[in-house]
Amino acid sequence: MSAEIRKLLVMNAITSVVTVYIGIFVNLYIWQENQRIADVSLYNMAMFVSWGAAFAAAAKLLTRFSIRLPLCLSALCGGAAFFYLMTSHLDNRTLWIVLLGLPVGAMFGLAQAAQNLGVALQGKGSEFAPYFAAVHIIVQVVSIAVPIASAKVIDGFGYGGSFALMLAFLALMLVVSARMPRIRLRKPEDPAEARRFGQFGARLAFGRPGARWIVLSLMAAGVFMQFQNLFALLFTFSVTQNKLLIALLNVAYTLSSLLGLWLYRRFRSGEMRWLWLGNGLLAAGFLIALLQEPAALIVSNVLTTIGMFYFSTVWNAQQFRYIEFAGAASQASFLVWRECILIATRCALLAMTMSLTRLQGVGFDTIVGITIACMLVIPLVQSKAMRALQGSYPVQASPEAPSPVGS
Numbered sequence: 001m002s003a004e005i006r007k008l009l010v011m012n013a014i015t016s017v018v019t020v021y022i023g024i025f026v027n028l029y030i031w032q033e034n035q036r037i038a039d040v041s042l043y044n045m046a047m048f049v050s051w052g053a054a055f056a057a058a059a060k061l062l063t064r065f066s067i068r069l070p071l072c073l074s075a076l077c078g079g080a081a082f083f084y085l086m087t088s089h090l091d092n093r094t095l096w097i098v099l100l101g102l103p104v105g106a107m108f109g110l111a112q113a114a115q116n117l118g119v120a121l122q123g124k125g126s127e128f129a130p131y132f133a134a135v136h137i138i139v140q141v142v143s144i145a146v147p148i149a150s151a152k153v154i155d156g157f158g159y160g161g162s163f164a165l166m167l168a169f170l171a172l173m174l175v176v177s178a179r180m181p182r183i184r185l186r187k188p189e190d191p192a193e194a195r196r197f198g199q200f201g202a203r204l205a206f207g208r209p210g211a212r213w214i215v216l217s218l219m220a221a222g223v224f225m226q227f228q229n230l231f232a233l234l235f236t237f238s239v240t241q242n243k244l245l246i247a248l249l250n251v252a253y254t255l256s257s258l259l260g261l262w263l264y265r266r267f268r269s270g271e272m273r274w275l276w277l278g279n280g281l282l283a284a285g286f287l288i289a290l291l292q293e294p295a296a297l298i299v300s301n302v303l304t305t306i307g308m309f310y311f312s313t314v315w316n317a318q319q320f321r322y323i324e325f326a327g328a329a330s331q332a333s334f335l336v337w338r339e340c341i342l343i344a345t346r347c348a349l350l351a352m353t354m355s356l357t358r359l360q361g362v363g364f365d366t367i368v369g370i371t372i373a374c375m376l377v378i379p380l381v382q383s384k385a386m387r388a389l390q391g392s393y394p395v396q397a398s399p400e401a402p403s404p405v406g407s
Contacts, residue, residue, distance in 0.1 A: 004122045004181040005131055008115055011071065011180060012135055014173045015111050016142045018078055018166055021150055022104060024250065025243075026085070027233050029159060030097065032241060037234065037356045039097060044230060045350045046098045050105025051112070052343040058113030059185075059200060059336045066184045067114040071177035074110035077103045078170045082163045112339070118183045120320060120331045132316045136309055137261065143254040147247035154243055185328050205333035210388030213381040214322060218338055220374035220381070221315065222345025227371040228282065228304050230353065235289060235297040238359060249298065253305040260306035264313070271314045275379045278310025283372050290368060292360050311378075318382060322389055 030039050054077075058070040081103040090096040119131060153162045206215065236249050264274065285303035288296050319338065323331045352367055 002122065004183070005119065007179070007181055008118050008122075009131070009134055009138065011111075011173070011176055012115060013138045013142065014169065014176060015074075015115075016139050017146055017169050018173070019108070020139070020142050020146045021162070021166055023229075024147055024233070024246065025150055025154070025159075025162065026100075026104070028237060028241070028243070028246065029085075030100075031234075031237050033093070035237075037359075038354050039093070040230065040234065041350045041353045042094065043097045043101045044226075045347050046101025047105035047108070048343045048346050048350070050102045051109035052105075052340050054106040054109025055113045055339045056200070056336050058110045059117065059332050062113070062117055062183075062185045062332070063187075064184075066180070066182040067118045068177050068180050068182065070110040070114040071180060072174060074107045074114070075170045075174040075177060077110065078107040078173070079167055081107060082166050082170070086160055086163050109339075113335070114180075116335050116339075117185070117332060118181070120323060120335060121183055121185070121328060122181065132320075133261070133264075133313050136257070136312060140254045140257050140261075144251050147250045148244070151243040151247040185332050200333040200336045202333075202337060204330050205337040207330070208322070208326065208389070210322070210385035213385035213388065214319070215341065216381040217315075217378050217385065218341040219345050220377045222342040223349045224282065224371045224375040224378075225342070226346035226349040227286070227367065228308060230350070231289070231359070232301050232304060234359060235301055239294045239297055249301070252298075253301050256302045257305045257309045260309040264310065271318065272379060272383050274310045275314045275382065278307040278314070279375050279379055281307030282311065282375055286368050286372055290360075290365065315378070315382065318386055322385065 027040055027043070030043050033039065058073075061070055081100065084100060084103065088096065088099070090099070150162050150165075153165055157164075206212075232253075236246055239249070240246060281303045285300040285307060288303065289300040323334045326334065349367070349371070352363075352370075356363055356367075358364070
């Protein structure tokens with residue numbers, strides 16, 4: 001990987017510390033008050049709406065400034081979120097949850113836009129799979145260290161102490177953002193593209209072979225990714241609310257993901273086979289969760305963690321390969337629309353969960369069924385998209401699974 005891509009990995013490692021903490025302990029902080037699924041769903045919905053708006057705003061900023069600015073703003077939004085957690089106590093809990101989700105979402109959206117657009121504009125086709133696999137490894141390492149360390153800090157100094165620690169990491173992110181490569185969207189030389197520069201229209205985003213299949217893949221992915229993201233947490237919280245035990249369970253999930261990585265490197269196979277295997281493991285994990293036994297919920301999370309590794313490595317690499325030879329304006333438009341479609345379907349899934357009062361029953365079973373259906377559609381439409389792309393750009397559609405490590 002190039003020096004610029006490696007710098008993006010460093011920033012990803014720093015932001016991952018905050019992301020993993022928020023993903024576990026901010027959700028737990030909200031859940032512990034009343035143990036209501038609706039509270040966690042509302043927080044995530046507010047977060048994702050803000051995330052989408054911030055992502056689009058960051059793309060606009062990158063037409064004039066480098067990725068340094070949205071990364072800096074991301075750190076400031078994260079700081080505002082943790083300061084709010086440390087100082088705000090509103091009587092209206094719904095308003096308190098929404099106001100928390102907005103700066104958290106802005107932080108994620110700005111950082112995601114800067115890093116995704118940075119990778120798309122700076123990376124080459126052979127770097128995408130190694131980059132996303134390296135990102136996944138970083139997240140797994142962080143997922144071992146951060147929960148245990150945070151649980152110890154919370155036990156010793158309370159949630160306030162852990163919020164202060166996250167503020168320190170955000171200060172580090174602010175400093176490192178000033179050393180990021182000066183990647184920005186350049187105005188295209190082609191007059192036709194130049195006229196649409198900074199508009200991020202749908203035609204500019206999806207005016208390539210296989211676009212309709214990519215859109216279907218994005219819509220289906222948003223549903224199942226949000227299901228896995230939300231219920232993996234709630235399954236764990238249902239087993240125990242002991243912070244150290246939650247941290248240790250997350251270590252077990254991380255080790256299972258590293259097992260998936262070892263198998264991925266050990267056995268060479270085609271991309272689509274890994275994608276089918278990943279989605280099959282995810283489906284099995286979701287079905288096992290219907291048993292509702294604590295052991296079944298833990299096994300479910302182990303299977304879905306391994307499955308998500310295979311899915312994310314292949315699916316993300318293919319998505320970025322899809323726009324590798326597009327112009328900068330087309331790449332930016334695609335990534336903005338990609339994020340908005342994912343967020344829209346994530347919110348649709350969250351809206352379905354708002355009425356749930358427990359992790360069982362007809363409502364929950366229906367959501368599981370919809371999720372599995374969406375998940376199994378993805379390999380079908382993704383393969384159609386890559387075949388359509390291969391017809392136009394044969395070099396892009398590699399039939400073999402890319403190595404998850406690179407230099």
